[in-house]
Amino acid sequence: MKKTGRILLVIAxxxxxxxxxxxxxxxxxxxxxxxxxxxxGSSESIRDYARGQASREVQELLDILRQSPDxxxxxxxxxxxDDAGRARKDRGLDEPSSWTVYELLSSFPSEDGxxxxxxxxxxxxxxxxxxxSGNVLQLGLDLKGGMxxxxxxxxxxYEALHGTRPSGSELESLLAxxxxxxxxxxxxxxxxxxxxRMQGSDQILIEVPGDADPERVDSFLMSRGSLExxxxxxxxxxxxxxxxxxxxxxxxxxxxxxxxxxxxxSGRTLLGYYVEDxxxxxxxxxxxxxxxxxxxxxxxxxxxxxxxxxxxxxxxxDFHLDSEGGRIFYAFTSSHIGQQLAVVMNGRVKSVAxxxxxxSQDVQLTGSFTQDEAASLAVALRTAxxxxxxxxxxxxxxxxxxxxxxxxxxxxAILLGFVLVVAFMVIYYGPAGFIADIALLxxxxxxxxxxxxxxxxxxxxSVAGLVLTLGMAVDANVIIYERMKEEKAAGKRPxxxxxxxxxxxxxxxxxxxxxxxxxxxxxxxxGSSSVKGFANTLAIGVTCSLFTALFVTHLIxxxxxxxxxxxGIRLSWRRGR
Amino acid sequence: xxxxxVLRYRFIAMGASGAFILIGIVLFFILGFNLGIDFGSGYxxxxxxxxxxxxxxxxxxxxxxxxxxxxxxxxxxxxxHGVDTAVFNPAGYPLSGDVAAGFEEKGCDVTLADPSLPSxxxxxxxxxxxxxxxxxRVNFATDTVDVTIEDIREALSGIDVDVQTVGxxxxxxYQIRTEILEGEDQQAAExxxxxxxxxxxxxxxxxVLRSDFVGSRFSSSLFSDSLLGLAIALALILLYVSVxxxxxxxISAIIALCHDVLAMLSFILIFRLEVxxxxxxxxxxxxxxxxxxxxxxxxxxxxxxxxxxxxxxxxQIARSARQSVTRTMITSLTTLFAILPLAILGxxxxxxxxxxxxxxxxxxxxxxxxxxxxxxxxxxxxMPINVEKEKKEEEYSLV
Numbered sequence: 011m012k013k014t015g016r017i018l019l020v021i022a023x024x025x026x027x028x029x030x031x032x033x034x035x036x037x038x039x040x041x042x043x044x045x046x047x048x049x050x051g052s053s054e055s056i057r058d059y060a061r062g063q064a065s066r067e068v069q070e071l072l073d074i075l076r077q078s079p080d081x082x083x084x085x086x087x088x089x090x091x092d093d094a095g096r097a098r099k100d101r102g103l104d105e106p107s108s109w110t111v112y113e114l115l116s117s118f119p120s121e122d123g124x125x126x127x128x129x130x131x132x133x134x135x136x137x138x139x140x141x142x143s144g145n146v147l148q149l150g151l152d153l154k155g156g157m158x159x160x161x162x163x164x165x166x167x168y169e170a171l172h173g174t175r176p177s178g179s180e181l182e183s184l185l186a187x188x189x190x191x192x193x194x195x196x197x198x199x200x201x202x203x204x205x206x207r208m209q210g211s212d213q214i215l216i217e218v219p220g221d222a223d224p225e226r227v228d229s230f231l232m233s234r235g236s237l238e239x240x241x242x243x244x245x246x247x248x249x250x251x252x253x254x255x256x257x258x259x260x261x262x263x264x265x266x267x268x269x270x271x272x273x274x275x276s277g278r279t280l281l282g283y284y285v286e287d288x289x290x291x292x293x294x295x296x297x298x299x300x301x302x303x304x305x306x307x308x309x310x311x312x313x314x315x316x317x318x319x320x321x322x323x324x325x326x327x328d329f330h331l332d333s334e335g336g337r338i339f340y341a342f343t344s345s346h347i348g349q350q351l352a353v354v355m356n357g358r359v360k361s362v363a364x365x366x367x368x369x370s371q372d373v374q375l376t377g378s379f380t381q382d383e384a385a386s387l388a389v390a391l392r393t394a395x396x397x398x399x400x401x402x403x404x405x406x407x408x409x410x411x412x413x414x415x416x417x418x419x420x421x422x423a424i425l426l427g428f429v430l431v432v433a434f435m436v437i438y439y440g441p442a443g444f445i446a447d448i449a450l451l452x453x454x455x456x457x458x459x460x461x462x463x464x465x466x467x468x469x470x471x472s473v474a475g476l477v478l479t480l481g482m483a484v485d486a487n488v489i490i491y492e493r494m495k496e497e498k499a500a501g502k503r504p505x506x507x508x509x510x511x512x513x514x515x516x517x518x519x520x521x522x523x524x525x526x527x528x529x530x531x532x533x534x535x536x537g538s539s540s541v542k543g544f545a546n547t548l549a550i551g552v553t554c555s556l557f558t559a560l561f562v563t564h565l566i567x568x569x570x571x572x573x574x575x576x577x578g579i580r581l582s583w584r585r586g587r
Numbered sequence: 588x589x590x591x592x593v594l595r596y597r598f599i600a601m602g603a604s605g606a607f608i609l610i611g612i613v614l615f616f617i618l619g620f621n622l623g624i625d626f627g628s629g630y631x632x633x634x635x636x637x638x639x640x641x642x643x644x645x646x647x648x649x650x651x652x653x654x655x656x657x658x659x660x661x662x663x664x665x666x667x668h669g670v671d672t673a674v675f676n677p678a679g680y681p682l683s684g685d686v687a688a689g690f691e692e693k694g695c696d697v698t699l700a701d702p703s704l705p706s707x708x709x710x711x712x713x714x715x716x717x718x719x720x721x722x723x724r725v726n727f728a729t730d731t732v733d734v735t736i737e738d739i740r741e742a743l744s745g746i747d748v749d750v751q752t753v754g755x756x757x758x759x760x761y762q763i764r765t766e767i768l769e770g771e772d773q774q775a776a777e778x779x780x781x782x783x784x785x786x787x788x789x790x791x792x793x794x795v796l797r798s799d800f801v802g803s804r805f806s807s808s809l810f811s812d813s814l815l816g817l818a819i820a821l822a823l824i825l826l827y828v829s830v831x832x833x834x835x836x837x838i839s840a841i842i843a844l845c846h847d848v849l850a851m852l853s854f855i856l857i858f859r860l861e862v863x864x865x866x867x868x869x870x871x872x873x874x875x876x877x878x879x880x881x882x883x884x885x886x887x888x889x890x891x892x893x894x895x896x897x898x899x900x901x902x903q904i905a906r907s908a909r910q911s912v913t914r915t916m917i918t919s920l921t922t923l924f925a926i927l928p929l930a931i932l933g934x935x936x937x938x939x940x941x942x943x944x945x946x947x948x949x950x951x952x953x954x955x956x957x958x959x960x961x962x963x964x965x966x967x968x969x970m971p972i973n974v975e976k977e978k979k980e981e982e983y984s985l986v
Contacts, residue, residue: 058666478926523879525828528820533868536815
């Protein structure tokens with residue numbers, strides 16, 4: 011390969027690594043601190059904030075409009091210009107050369123449109139930041155504190171209940187349901203971002219950063235969500251929707267809560283009807299007024315699943331009640347045929363259905379829901395109980411102080427080790443040592459980039475892998491330099507020294523590093539999660555060191571030592587070496 | 588200067604290694620391994636006895652969260668207006684009473700227990716960052732050691748536990764380990780330890796820093812997985828070296844590796860180090876590392892033999908080891924430079940891991956230089972390595 015091509019390749023690799031690191035850099039350097047704080051909240055608190063902010067800003071704009079409609083739009087609202095422009099275009103109007111408050115507000119067809127535009131702005135900004143925070147290089151639980159729990163499917167209990175043991179694929183789908191339910195339960199906690207995933211064939215690993223109180227974790231493992239069926243008041247529901255749907259800024263107070271109008275009598279409650287949107291947030295669709303009396307409590311629910319109506323292939327949700335629930339439900343439905351029933355989960359309406367006939371134990375909910383909605387409703391209905399029971403096989407909690415102590419120590423140890431290695435190379439190999447150090451730095455950069463691109467969390471064990479890799483990465487350079495010294499001692503010309511040094515060291519380096527990579531890959535596949543972190547770092551680091559030592563250092567040497575030159579790069583501070 | 592001939596020392600080296608491993612084997616049968624709970628199943632808890640400064644809760648609008656930022660308490664109240672964060676650093680709030688007053692100012696409900704504790708000594712365990720919807724305890728250590736390891740042992744007398752000091756003795760941090768009783772779960776084990784401790788030191792003064800619960804099913808799978816991993820790694824390495832070199836090299840390298848593994852286990856047995864999942868990682872790392880050294884030397888042997896097939900094989904082996912000695916030493920040194928700070932400064936698992944690695948690097952370097960060539964010497968007598976076979980191009984360049 012020509013030298014230009016090689017230089018371009020190195021630049022390309024550096025550029026790709028920089029690109030991989032970009033989310034991490036953006037998060038730590040470019041996202042404002044207050045946005046980070048807000049994005050750290052649960053999806054619900056983000057929604058409350060976005061609604062509250064929208065309600066406040068609509069009010070503020072209306073105040074300005076009332077006093078002086080012709081002032082230019084204040085800087086804080088300039089983000090609305092794009093939305094306003096689009097709204098104007100939809101209505102066939104031209105964009106004005108400069109936005110006044112009047113022009114801005116008149117662009118939106120209604121106050122509700124303005125409210126939604128503002129809410130969408132804050133929601134998108136924060137959700138974007140929240141997503142970004144999940145994509146950056148993260149510290150593991152052992153470094154920032156938290157709790158990890160390994161749960162195992164209780165096959166004996168399942169067998170006792172159902173008579174048979176689940177097969178491999180059955181078990182997988184049962185556990186997948188368990189994971190959905192646990193995720194839903196933990197989400198109700200808010201604050202932290204849990205990581206729940208399948209481990210092996212019959213285990214679930216839960217990692218909850220931060221709030222590591224074992225009792226709280228136990229409580230969501232054991233708890234049941236509240237699920238109730240309530241009768242709907244159709245008259246009041248229609249009235250509230252008519253009033254609120256067009257003017258959402260009136261429906262929420264500045265804390266983002268729904269304002270209950272005074273005409274709702276006691277004994278009835280106004281709730282929001284929520285459907286999960288693409289962001290994973292429950293999106294308010296409309297308002298529902300329900301009777302406070304509970305028609306049926308969710309404890310009577312035995313199972314629920316999504317099915318398809320054989321006639322029109324529409325998704326439906328089937329659920330099965332226990333015998334007592336069947337009696338209650340039959341008595342209730344037979345006297346309320348034609349009326350509407352709301353499924354209320356944790357204070358939110360998840361579904362509204364008409365009672366078409368008296369029903370006892372087997373209930374079918376039909377409605378105009380999509381397959382995803384039906385599936386998530388089935389999960390919501392099931393949240394009351396896990397399809398397969400889980401037992402705790404290991405539980406580890408680390409307090410945050412201990413975590414931050416370890417971070418500080420590990421950071422110092424890495425830095426110290428790094429400085430020692432870098433200094434040693436320069437002291438022992440002189441100018442050539444500098445080149446090895448450049449390769450080492452590049453190696454470190456590439457490692458961090460690859461680790462962050464693969465969404466690895468940085469744990470103590472991966473820190474150890476990093477440290478070890480630093481020590482071993484210079485090995486390839488050592489092999490090459492020792493070879494060069496031998497060639498030099500044999501009286502070769504500088505160019506020959508470089509060429510033969512690299513060529514003869516190639517297979518030595520390959521063979522010795524491939525064996526290390528073999529050990530690391532085996533560890534990474536079979537090891538427990540703490541060992542995996544170490545093995546992944548080691549494997550990535552050793553692989554990167556092959557590139558930096560055999561390709562990058564070779565290139566640097568070739569740039570300085572030309573075929574016709576009589577002086578090479580010195581391999582020691584001592585004279586004549 | 589007399590030239591170094593590693594083969595001359597082969598009997599001394601094999602004798603010394605044999606004796607060391609023998610001590611390990613004897614200790615294994617007398618004392619057995621000091622198994623960590625992830626291998627032995629059990630419950631471990633690390634805690635500190637620190638007096639309660641105050642407890643705090645928040646019932647105003649929005650959600651309040653308490654966290655630790657750079658050793659100081661941070662309160663953030665999140666409502667629809669955004670996030671309001673206040674940090675109570677020890678410089679501005681030197682005593683626990685000052686911090687408590689700061690919380691009250693922010694609208695929190697505070698129950699003061701001891702206002703005179705130095706706030707710089709904050710000790711936080713589980714539950715941080717914590718939601719203040721229910722009262723959260725905030726503890727501060729005193730500057731003196733109030734609770735010694737004997738006190739802990741006394742409090743727990745009657746229960747079969749193992750108590751150790753963690754880190755600096757002055758910190759008063761202790762680790763308790765116990766085996767799990769039949770059918771006991773995490774909460775039951777925690778209660779068994781926690782109840783007598785609470786009786787002795789007061790429940791509100793105990794801060795649990797870390798807890799580990801490993802059920803027996805988990806630990807048995809860990810052990811078999813580790814052995815399987817070791818076997819697979821060795822088999823793959825044997826295969827790779829056989830293909831790239833010859834079987835004589837591969838078998839010599841593998842025997843040298845077995846020595847490294849046994850030498851590490853002996854070291855762990857002699858110094859009574861804990862065996863945990865990270866020990867397996869350390870052993871496997873050393874396999875990769877020591878093999879790396881051995882391969883570099885064997886590569887030289889192969890190259891030298893190819894250059895002159897008529898020369899004495901033993902002489903060639905000794906010469907190759909000699910030619911590689913600088914490189915072997917320098918690589919070991921740089922790796923030790925990187926790992927030693929962690930072995931000295933680190934704590935807990937990671938320190939243990941670094942200590943294991945440090946010894947493994949020393950033992951691995953030694954075995955690559957003295958044992959592997961000796962084994963190759965014996966192997967080459969049965970499987971000659973200086974007859975024509977290699978056809979591979981031994982020079983290669985990426986560019």
